[in-house]
Amino acid sequence: MASVEIVYWDDRINGSLKSDKINVEPYGFQLSPIAEWRILISAEDKEVEESKVCAIDVEPIDVPENAIVSPLPIMRHALGVLLDVYVPGKLKKVEESKKITQAIFLPVMSGKIRKGELIGVINIRYVKTSTLNKISKMLSEWAEKAKWAEDIGGIRWE
Template sequence: KQAVFLAVEDGKIEKGDLIGVINVYYVGLTGVRSIIEDKVPERVRVVYRKGEKIIRKEVTVEPFGYVRSPVARWEALIADETRELRCGEPVVVKVKKIRVPPNTVIYPLQIMRHAYGSVADIFCDHPPWKVEEGGEIRKVVFLPLLDGEVREGELLGVLNFYSVEISPIGKVRQWLNNWIDEMGRTFAEPNWPIW
């Protein structure tokens, strides 16, 4: 169990620090019910910056899942400052403020990027927000692929905003089972496929 961590400054990761969250998508039409595992809550440390200080706060992370809308909206990440870039050295860049509504997950639109590099992630210099609470994006981590400059007003990237309904993992399993049952009935129709 390993992860690649892109540091933007010197520091230390300690055992028990939460370094990220991944999405696991379940695909397929057979045997899906058994792959959603029961998970127990875990104690972890959320690590964030507050001014010049690094804060480590112990929290309990409850297992959860979500159902995502198939429709997204795009939000442009526009530089709100000019920054010099050096190839391969991540830099934090201020962006025009973007409000993230409650119950929204964000994914980068990978085909939209700046000529000198890509946005690797959003940057929080405040406590991270919960998905169900929403928050604001004011800075991003930019990974330059070439030496150059990002200028104020330039497009750095685009984010997809998806509305979600969050629930404990047991309810997500129930949603999935209901969907599988419905699809099973649909595929069993004598007129399937319809085209």
């Protein structure tokens, strides 16, 4: 386990900056075959400038516990692409629910994004979490049960 300092915006990007020390350990997860797409809709009118990354307020999106989020770069606004999403406050564990309030956006040309416009799509994947120690133990148990047989180059189930 390692002790690290995390630095985060407490309320919104460019708002109140805070930091905390936390303990972390290697972590892993198993992806569920179930996922869903959610659309990010601008909650404000925003002038954007080509090649200048900006934060855009979006209509809030609740992310359930045991889920990870990733942007879909193929679904984009004509003025640019969604790079990431922002959840206010201290970093949360995968096991906790979250609320997305802002989007990190990279304009490919200057212009105005209007309130109510689609600015991107996110993929929400459901996961089963575990520490890497637990995953390693599960794999060792599986390998023991599988009885790896190098002489025939395969796995024999009994």
